[in-house]
Amino acid sequence: MTQVPTPDEMRAQLAPFDATDRKVLGGMVALWMAEPTKIRDQEWTAQQFVHVATVAHGFDAEDGPATSDEVERVRSYAQTRMDDILRVGLALFIRVAQDMQGRGGGFSYEDAQERVRSYLGADS
Numbered sequence: 001m002t003q004v005p006t007p008d009e010m011r012a013q014l015a016p017f018d019a020t021d022r023k024v025l026g027g028m029v030a031l032w033m034a035e036p037t038k039i040r041d042q043e044w045t046a047q048q049f050v051h052v053a054t055v056a057h058g059f060d061a062e063d064g065p066a067t068s069d070e071v072e073r074v075r076s077y078a079q080t081r082m083d084d085i086l087r088v089g090l091a092l093f094i095r096v097a098q099d100m101q102g103r104g105g106g107f108s109y110e111d112a113q114e115r116v117r118s119y120l121g122a123d124s
Helices: 007-014 019-034 042-056 068-101 109-120
Strands: none
Touching (some): 007 068, 007 109, 019 042, 019 068, 068 109
16 A cells, blocks of 8 residues: 555445444554554564454453354354455555544544544444
8 A cells, every 4th residue: 555545445445345344443443543563564464454353253251262153163264254355444544544644633542432433333
């Protein structure tokens, strides 16, 4: 990515994403906002992606160990969706940063999260 996507370009990139993709994407952007120094750490990002995807698929560690089918579903999801979700997630992170920079009077983490939700729509 050489330029910050416009809001319309960002929405177009998000259009093909389903509800699960949007949950994972929103979770990843939230984590990057909380820990921006980790955005280039591929190992950390991959670990966080699997964790967020596991939650987005409705699996909870408090329910006990995951079944083989559950592990396979998350593994398959990560294998097929991680690259696209992380690529668009980075674009969204940058788009929201640009949006926040253009606001007068500063902004909070909550303001940035609300902006992320506005791009992701009601499914996030």
